[in-house]
Amino acid sequence: MQHSIPLYILVMSAVTLSVKIxxxxxIRTPIRSRFVRSFLYYVPYVTLAVMTFPxxxxxxxxxxxGAVALIAGLVAAWYGAGLFQVAATCCALVFALELIxx
Amino acid sequence: xxxQPVASSPGHGRAVREGLRDGxxxxxxxxxxxxxxGITARNAGLTPLEGFVASLLNNASAGEYAAFTLMAAxxxxxxxxxxxxxxxxxxxxxxxxxxxxxxxxxxxxxxVLVGFxxxxxxxxxxxxxxxxxxxxxxxxxxxxxxxxxxxxxALGIAMGNVLPSRVVSALSVALFGMFLAIIVPPARxxxxxxxxxxxxxxxxxxxxxxxxxxxxxxxxxxxxxxVAIASAAALLFPVSDDDLPQEEAxxxx
Numbered sequence: 001m002q003h004s005i006p007l008y009i010l011v012m013s014a015v016t017l018s019v020k021i022x023x024x025x026x027i028r029t030p031i032r033s034r035f036v037r038s039f040l041y042y043v044p045y046v047t048l049a050v051m052t053f054p055x056x057x058x059x060x061x062x063x064x065x066g067a068v069a070l071i072a073g074l075v076a077a078w079y080g081a082g083l084f085q086v087a088a089t090c091c092a093l094v095f096a097l098e099l100i101x102x
Numbered sequence: 103x104x105x106q107p108v109a110s111s112p113g114h115g116r117a118v119r120e121g122l123r124d125g126x127x128x129x130x131x132x133x134x135x136x137x138x139x140g141i142t143a144r145n146a147g148l149t150p151l152e153g154f155v156a157s158l159l160n161n162a163s164a165g166e167y168a169a170f171t172l173m174a175a176x177x178x179x180x181x182x183x184x185x186x187x188x189x190x191x192x193x194x195x196x197x198x199x200x201x202x203x204x205x206x207x208x209x210x211x212x213x214v215l216v217g218f219x220x221x222x223x224x225x226x227x228x229x230x231x232x233x234x235x236x237x238x239x240x241x242x243x244x245x246x247x248x249x250x251x252x253x254x255x256a257l258g259i260a261m262g263n264v265l266p267s268r269v270v271s272a273l274s275v276a277l278f279g280m281f282l283a284i285i286v287p288p289a290r291x292x293x294x295x296x297x298x299x300x301x302x303x304x305x306x307x308x309x310x311x312x313x314x315x316x317x318x319x320x321x322x323x324x325x326x327x328x329v330a331i332a333s334a335a336a337l338l339f340p341v342s343d344d345d346l347p348q349e350e351a352x353x354x355x
Contacts, residue, residue, distance in 0.1 A: 003176050005152055011179050012169040013159035015186040016193075021217035023197035025210055038336035044192035045288060045295050046331045048164055048281040049302035050324050051189070054310050056278040061271040069275045070282075077286030083223070084131040087279035091138075095272035102268070 065097040114238045121242020128223045129246030133254040135163060138276040140258015142167055146174035150256040157255035158248060161221050165189040166255075167277055171320055181322070188325050196225040205234040212237040219244045222284060294339040301331055 053070065060066035069090040076086045136157060143153045148170070160166050168189045172182050197220050204213065216228070216237050224247055228240050262270060289296040309315040309323045318326070 003173075003179075005146075005148055005173060007179065008169070008173050008182055009152060009156045009159070011182045012156065012165070012186045015183050016160045016162055016165055016190050017218065019187065019190045020193045020197055020220040021214050023194055024201045024204070024217040024220070025213045027198050027201050028206075034340050035336050038340040039332050040191060040195045041341045042295070042298055042332040042335040043188070043328060044195075045285045045298050046302045046335075047189055047191070047324060047328045048285045049299045050306040050327045050331075051164060051168065051320075052278045052281045052285075053303045054307050055320070056275055059271075059274040059278065061267065065271075066275060069279070073275075073279045073282040074286060077283045078290055080287070081283065083280050083283040084134065086283035087131075087135060087276040090275040090279035090282075091272045094275050095268060098268050098271060 060094050060098070062098050062101050065094045065101065068097055069093050117236045117238040118242035121239040122245060123242075124227050124239075125224070125243030125246040128227070128243065129248075129250030131223075131250075132161075132247055133250035135276050135280055136251045136254025137258040138273040139163060139166055139170070140255040140260075141262040141270055141274060142170045142174075142277075143255060144259045144262045146170040148173070148259055150260045153259045154252045154256040157252045161219055161248060161251050162190050162193070163277055163280055168320075168324060175319055177319060181319070184325055188328050191328075192222075193220050196220050196222075199229065200225065200235060203229060203235045208234075208237070216240045219248060221247070223247070294335060298331060298335050302327060305331065 056070050057063045057066040060069070072093050073086050073090045076089050081089065139157070140150075140153055143156070143166075148156065156166060156169075160169075165186055168185050169182060172185055177185075197217055200216065200220065201213075204216075216235070219240070224240065224243055227243060228235050231239065265273075285295075285299055289299045305327050306323065309318060309327065315323075
């Protein structure tokens with residue numbers, strides 16, 4: 001089956017916008033099911049964790065640089081660094097380490 | 103409260119300006135991260151225009167990253183839809199939380215437009231303001247946020263190949279850094295979330311290297327592990343209402 005990038009973008013956009021817009025437009029009362037509420041509460045953490053590891057180690061030219069960035073990112077976020085501070089720390093470390101290793 | 107606190111309030115201009123002010127640092131940060139996202143999109147074969155449109159309509163780092171990875175793997179449209187749904191599922195919660203903070207008289211058009219650009223950061227600044235959510239404040243914040251995100255993606259696609267490979271390699275971890283910054287603070291607060299993150303790391307590594315499981319695509323792995331681990335956590339450790347995001351700001355009203 002031939003896949004087209006515009007069609008992919010159409011599918012992803014339709015799903016994303018439905019997810020963002022439909023609850024705000026349709027739900028006027030809180031979700032009652034405790035299981036559903038709990039499931040939705042845990043979903044982002046599990047999804048992001050699964051997507052981050054081991055992918056971060058496979059993303060860099062030198063795997064050890066990705067591993068160091070992972071540990072540094074975990075530590076920086078643990079001690080309260082914000083979204084972009086953590087991202088910048090990871091990038092800077094990979095850049096520096098690959099300069100040394102190469 | 104007036105019958106139409108949103109549609110007839112005289113303070114729209116001020117709300118828009120405050121939104122622009124608060125959205126500007128968010129937009130700058132988005133630009134940098136979107137550039138690294140553009141490198142992923144480039145690897146999936148997107149043109150700068152396609153990346154611009156995808157980011158304009160999807161302002162969602164994890165969801166777009168997953169989607170571009172699937173495009174590169176020539177996944178099915180169904181897999182694309184399911185993975186986009188799973189990776190953006192947290193916006194169901196945020197959108198639901200926002201619905202509780204809207205004035206009941208707010209029209210459907212305002213709800214649709216504010217929903218259009220629900221992100222972790224824009225949700226955060228909207229819900230942090232006291233009282234009903236003011237759609238015009240959100241519109242102001244959307245301008246720098248969407249500009250930074252869309253042009254950053256397009257430039258990442260256009261220029262990813264003119265940058266030295268060392269710089270591309272370094273930028274490729276920016277998104278993962280953002281993901282860590284989202285998952286670690288709640289993990290520090292809650293042992294259950296910490297356990298979820300640790301279990302997810304371990305299970306994801308296992309699926310990447312175990313003989314039979316390694317055949318799964320990254321998308322399948324994300325779906326299966328998310329449903330399994332989040333369901334187990336919800337069954338074993340159901341959250342109380344106090345843990346849910348819409349409760350944090352309810353003292354404002």
